[in-house]
Amino acid sequence: MSEAIITVQTNENAKKKTKKKLFSDFREHKTYYFMLTPMIVFFILFSYLPMFGVYYAFVDYDFSKGIASKFVWFKNFEFLFQGGFDSIIWKLTKNTILYNIAFIGLNTFFQMSVAILLRELTYKKFVKTSQTLMFMPYFVSMVIISSIVYNLFNYDFGVINSAFTAMGFEKFDFYSTPAVWPFIIVAVEIWKGLGYGSVIYLASIMGIDESIYEAAYVDGASKWQRIIHITLPLLKPTVIVLLLFSLGGIMRGQFDLFWNIIGQNGFLLNATDIIDTYVYRSLTVNFSMGLGSAAGLFQSVFGLIVILTVNYIVKKADKENALF
């Protein structure tokens, strides 16, 4: 009875109290608010303001007029979507998603395999040295990597073509054969991320209770058996979480990778143009801000839908692993 009365009273005072609370909270923890201010300003300026900038996707951008450019409704989108399966946006989306699927699948496979092998190897120096070497590509810029790729594959003096010549084969013109570039790009992506990714998996494997392995060892399990019956099943949750994280970014391209390796080589664009490179070209080469903004908005909205869908499905299946 008394409890009920108290609840009623609290409800009556609730409005007043929240107002008071907010204010007293501010007074009590002024410092917190001051310390957060730079962060809030930062994200407003560099993330939230540009969100309003999606307005540019609906204008025929004119550099002399800026924000006063003519509002054209969905004209930019019509242009991008024109032609169904031959449309610009279809090609870009298809490339972006297919590349990302290849990246996600193969990265997971290679990074996990290396991590599992490193876990089972007992030669400390070998493990450390190989880890250091595999981590190397992660630290260099894509500009450097682009020069490496160029020196490997170019026609006149590329390493591969000089090897071909030395072995008596004919030279192969990589830079005018679009079909080979998806493989090269995927290989470079795996190469660059191998060290970094395997560290994450290795950390997760090291978190597995050592006594399980010891028990298996006492029971006479071989290393293969330990991998298949202990490591892999216990690694599954980590793999799923990481896969979901990457699935959420399936519409986001590795701009740095594609732009530096392919750049504006028109000959290869059909096989290698992704949304991000298209947007960058719109901005820096074609100066078609409206079209670029429209493609960017499509990417963001589609990406958000993918994330929400994935999260919804995960939440239904297993609440623990949901993103939010």
Added chain:
Amino acid sequence: MAELSIKKQRNSIQQDAGTRIFNVIAVTIVSFFAIVCLLPFVLVLSGSFSDESQVAINGYKLFPQEFSLQAYKVVFSNLGDTIGNAYLVTIYVTLVGTVIGLLLTSMSGYVLSRTDFKHRDKAAFFIYFTTLFSGGLIPSYLVNTTFLHLNHSLWAVILPGLLGPFNIFLFRNYIKGIPHSLVESARIDGAGDFRVYWQIIIPLCKPVSATVGLFLALGYWNNWFGYSLYLISDKDKWGLQYLLYRMLARMTDAVKDSQIVMDALPSETMKLATAMLVTGPVLLFYPFAQRYFVSGLTIGGVKG
């Protein structure tokens, strides 16, 4: 009894053979990957020490052909000032960006980790939302140029890279792991929120600071993108990576257009020499930095 010991022995012999095969295979595979990761850098290094005319005839090899310092000499004499200036720009951007970024990231992470800060979940979502939806490159560019007027300024490279959701959450999760009693006892001694941050939390955050600092520094050092958007026409403000980016593009152009340039300069080995100069500090530094990456990445999940 005797039977049992024989069985055991056989078992252990079998295991050893299996283990040995496993080890051989594992070492082979891991070595293969390690070598594949190393090899391209050896090629660049040996190329940069090669004689240009030999490269033109034979292509690149694993070992320098007719070891020569020609490329480096030409780079230093013809591009010495340009590269020196780009070095200064990159060092400046990296230092300023990393220091300010680290300060702001740690402050944000600290406040978000405090249980007595009521709006921490809202603040976390405010940050997390930026990873779910973004305006895209062109709206960002237009805001930065027409609204913030960052064009032609190095701040255009520094500011956008200061804070990232991943780094903030990394800090928050690390601080959450610091025993609460430490903060409590400081409170009782009369320390305010900022004092707790500066004198208790920060000194305990060395590992995560090293990790986030390295992430930031690496990002700034390897950045070419910001320069390509905001500083195209400001040659004296080009960073190292962008200078190399332009060299790679322009030298190929030069080879096509003008016979003189191609004959006069060892352009191909020059590119490699410049590449080595640009990335050298990172490659020398990273074996020492690597363990901080590893320890930082094991701090744990980065859920929003």
